[in-house]
Structure formats: structure tokens, C-alpha cells
Amino acid sequence: MRLPYLVPTLCALLAALVAVPAQTPDVTSDQCVGGKLDAPVRLEVFSDYQCPACRGFYLDVIQKVLATYCSQDKVCVIYHEFPLKNHNLARVAARYSKAAQRLGRKQWVAVMGALYTSQAEWAWDGSVETVVSRVLDPHDFAELKKRLEDPSIDAAIDREVALGEKREVKSTPTFFLYSGGKEERVVGGVPYAVLQGYINRLIN
Amino acid sequence: MVLRILHWLSRCILAGIFLYTGYIKIRSPLQFAAVLSGYQLFPDSLILPLADYFPWVEIALGVLLLIGWKIRYFAIAACALLAAFLTVLTITYLRGIDANCGCFSFEDRISLLTIGRDTLILLPALFLALIRVPGSGADPAQTKIA
Numbered sequence: 001m002r003l004p005y006l007v008p009t010l011c012a013l014l015a016a017l018v019a020v021p022a023q024t025p026d027v028t029s030d031q032c033v034g035g036k037l038d039a040p041v042r043l044e045v046f047s048d049y050q051c052p053a054c055r056g057f058y059l060d061v062i063q064k065v066l067a068t069y070c071s072q073d074k075v076c077v078i079y080h081e082f083p084l085k086n087h088n089l090a091r092v093a094a095r096y097s098k099a100a101q102r103l104g105r106k107q108w109v110a111v112m113g114a115l116y117t118s119q120a121e122w123a124w125d126g127s128v129e130t131v132v133s134r135v136l137d138p139h140d141f142a143e144l145k146k147r148l149e150d151p152s153i154d155a156a157i158d159r160e161v162a163l164g165e166k167r168e169v170k171s172t173p174t175f176f177l178y179s180g181g182k183e184e185r186v187v188g189g190v191p192y193a194v195l196q197g198y199i200n201r202l203i204n
Numbered sequence: 205m206v207l208r209i210l211h212w213l214s215r216c217i218l219a220g221i222f223l224y225t226g227y228i229k230i231r232s233p234l235q236f237a238a239v240l241s242g243y244q245l246f247p248d249s250l251i252l253p254l255a256d257y258f259p260w261v262e263i264a265l266g267v268l269l270l271i272g273w274k275i276r277y278f279a280i281a282a283c284a285l286l287a288a289f290l291t292v293l294t295i296t297y298l299r300g301i302d303a304n305c306g307c308f309s310f311e312d313r314i315s316l317l318t319i320g321r322d323t324l325i326l327l328p329a330l331f332l333a334l335i336r337v338p339g340s341g342a343d344p345a346q347t348k349i350a
Contacts, residue, residue, distance in 0.1 A: 170311065171311070177234060184232055184233075184234050184235065185232065185235065186232070186234050186235045186238050187235065187238075187304070187310050187311055188238055188242065188304060189238065190234065190237060190238040190241060191241050191248055191251075193248035193249070193251075194234075194237050194238070194241055194248055194251050194252060195234075197252045198233075198234050198237065198252065201252075
């Protein structure tokens with residue numbers, strides 16, 4: 001094939017292959033840690049509370065995204081529980097998180113923050129309940145304990161794990177970024193400055 | 205004849221590798237940016253521009269190698285690119301950083317295996333850059349010498 005034909009052919013082929021249409025799974029507004037579901041950018045994170053990289057990603061990156069973009073409804077952040085089998089307390093922490101999610105966004109964000117901030121503490125001595133009790137008022141904590149007994153908590157976690165497996169999540173954190181009908185999958189964390197630059201480009 | 209077949213094979217393999225690796229990076233610019241930041245070598249301000257433009261350099265190189273125009277020059281460019289990439293991988297590995305290689309997929313950790321594999325890719329590039337094979341391609345300079 002001659003040069004004048006080869007280059008445009010390859011470019012056209014590449015352009016057709018590059019566009020990855022979003023296969024947006026069903027998500028509900030109660031799964032949003034911050035922002036609204038119809039925000040121009042949506043981040044869906046599969047995370048494990050006992051994973052150090054997930055801790056870093058939440059505390060150094062996601063918290064800034066929540067403060068900067070979700071507060072203005074420019075980004076919606078969704079968290080899916082993905083407790084890894086090799087982390088013995090990850091499932092316990094995920095249960096507390098899921099129960100807190102059912103109390104409301106404020107309580108959920110508080111519990112998430114506490115679980116990630118004090119990860120070393122509860123991962124060492126198993127004091128998940130103590131860590132969670134510090135950030136909830138007595139009424140909310142009593143309500144959370146009641147909800148922990150609900151078997152649908154485990155079913156909800158299993159559903160999120162199954163969703164992750166279906167989307168070929170193999171390690172945590174893995175996140176999916178949806179914008180303009182396109183989906184991008186990212187394995188591992190990304191520094192806030194890089195994500196900020198990328199989100200700004202998508203929004204603008 | 206053997207040399208000509210080797211030359212042709214080297215071109216195709218190298219072009220295929222560059223086209224494929226460029227393509228996967230263009231498909232996932234944020235993932236590639238995450239890989240670049242994982243090396244802990246580049247400033248944050250440089251990561252997004254690098255993630256934007258580097259894959260297109262790979263694609264361009266792949267296309268040019270496939271076409272065979274000025275093949276020795278572009279084979280030298282391929283050698284330089286691969287050597288730079290190998291240096292980055294080796295530095296990251298020696299620093300003990302557990303990072304993604306970002307070579308053929310984004311779930312490939314940097315190891316001696318990935319470094320060895322990428323060194324092997326340098327061989328066809330070196331062959332194209334160093335060995336003159338008469339009548340092997342569309343390189344006018346080369347054909348004239350032959």
C-alpha cells in the first residue's frame with residue numbers, strides 16, 4: 001500500500017478503535033459519596049478498606065475531589081465495596097461502611113474517613129467498631145449496629161464484588177471514569193494533580 | 205535473502221509493537237498518566253502532556269517503520285525511544301518502586317522479566333539501525349548505496 005493511502009487508512013482505523021463507549025452499570029444516588037448522579041464526570045471506585053493504596057487514594061485524592069468538585073456537582077464519586085480475600089478484616093470494615101451508607105451520606109462519609117484514617121489501628125487489633133463509634137453520635141451508632149444485623153448488608157457487598165468481578169477488577173483501587181458517554185478504566189491510584197488536570201479538561 | 209526476510213520481519217514486529225502499545229495508551233490516557241506517575245520520576249505538571257503526546261510518537265514511529273521510508277533514521281529513533289524506556293524501567297526497578305510497567309498492558313508490574321522482555325524488543329530495532337540490507341526497503345539512500 002502506498003504512503004498516501006496507508007496513513008489515512010491507519011488513522012481512520014485507529015480513530016474507530018480508540019473510542020470506548022461507556023457501558024454504564026445501574027447505579028443509584030444513594031451510592032454517591034459526593035456529587036449528583038447526573039454530574040458531567042462520574043468516578044466509580046472499587047476499594048478495599050484494608051488496602052494501603054486505597055487508603056492513600058481516598059485520603060490524598062478522593063477527599064480533595066469531594067471538596068473541590070463534588071461540592072459543585074461537577075463530579076459524582078461512587079464507592080463500591082471490593083474487600084479482597086487476603087485482607088482478613090476488609091469484609092468487616094465493608095459491612096460497617098455499608099451499614100453507615102444506609103444511615104445517610106453524612107454518616108457514610110464520616111465512617112469512610114475514619115476507617116481509612118485509622119486503618120493501621122483496626123487492621124492491627126481488629127477494633128473496627130471502636131474506630132467507627134468515634135465518628136458517629138450515639139443515636140446513629142445504635143442505629144448502625146441494628147442495621148449490621150440485616151442480612152441484606154452482606155448481599156449488597158456480594159453484589160458489588162460480583163459487579164467488580166464482572167468488570168474485571170483484579171486489584172484495588174481500580175476506578176472507572178465516565179464522561180461524555182465514554183468510559184476509562186484506571187488500575188491503581190493517580191496523584192490528585194494529575195486527576196485534577198484531567199477532570200478540568202473534561203469539564204471545560 | 206535471509207537478511208532481507210529478517211529485515212522485513214524486524215520492521216513488521218517493531219511496527220506492530222509500536223502501533224499496539226501506542227494504541228492502548230491512546231485508549232486510556234488517564235491510566236497511562238497513572239503509570240507515568242507511578243515511576244516517580246516526572247513532575248506532576250509533565251505527566252498529562254506526556255500521556256497525551258508520547259503514544260502518538262509511538263504510533264508515528266510504527267507507521268513510518270511499516271512504510272519503510274528512511275528506515276535507518278527511524279530505526280535509530282526507535283532504538284533511542286526503547287533505550288530511554290528501558291532506562292526509566294531499570295531506574296524504577298532499582299529504586300524498589302512497585303510500579304506498573306505500562307508496556308503491553310496496565311497490570312504488568314516492573315520486574316526483571318519485563319526489563320528482559322523489553323531488552324529483546326531492542327534487538328530488531330538495532331538490526332534495522334545497524335545492518336544494511338541491499339534492496340530491503342523503500343529507503344532511497346540505502347538502495348543507492350547497494
